[in-house]
Amino acid sequence: MANAKKLVIKVTAGADAPERCSQAFTVAAVAVASGVEVSLWLTGESSWFALPGRAAEFELPHAAPLPDLIDGILAGGGMITLCTQCAARRGIEEKDLIEGARIAGAQVFVSEAMADGTQALVY
Template sequence: MAKKLVIKVTAGADAPERCSQAFTVAAVAVASGVEVSLWLTGESSWFALPGRAAEFELPHAAPLPDLIEGIKAGGGTITVCTQCAARRDIEEKDLIEGARIAGAQVFVQEAMADGVQALVY
């Protein structure tokens, strides 16, 4: 098993099943003891803002706020893409507690580190 899992979510409410899968995999991995770095890009960037995850609905899926809390409680990191944040006028001060904004260089560093498995949804 990989020492760390880096997950990039490229979908939000525009592709709810894909979005939910990414958050679910991240939460399950954290609960299983895997170090997780969850990257929010594109429309998923909105879920790093307070209250936005509660607006997401998908039948038969775990609530997004619960998944996010599980990821954070288990030590997972949540990062919003720098360019995606800028296009949506999202600033670091706007984010949920524990989330950050970082760019492609940090993503590549994390994804290319030894023992890392990367997934894109």
């Protein structure tokens, strides 16, 4: 997609703010399914969803299951990134992550968010 736009989404909420959390993952999954290049950043309490099995513990009535959304994001070529500092504060290492996720810091986030044709959202 030569003129494709990129969407960078930073989600700061987890089980502590389930509607905001679910919205971020839903927007990311819908964007990927629509052919948009997506980079989803997990920070704060959403950091836990970078670990295997943790998304399955999340429940929100009338919302798509988080594991399905994550699978859709990754299957569609979306990137899931866990914030370096958030990972360190929680004792999470690269080897602990779900397949397809990575750990990266603010420099990478800023680089992605400032790229031409990119839109950024924070949840």
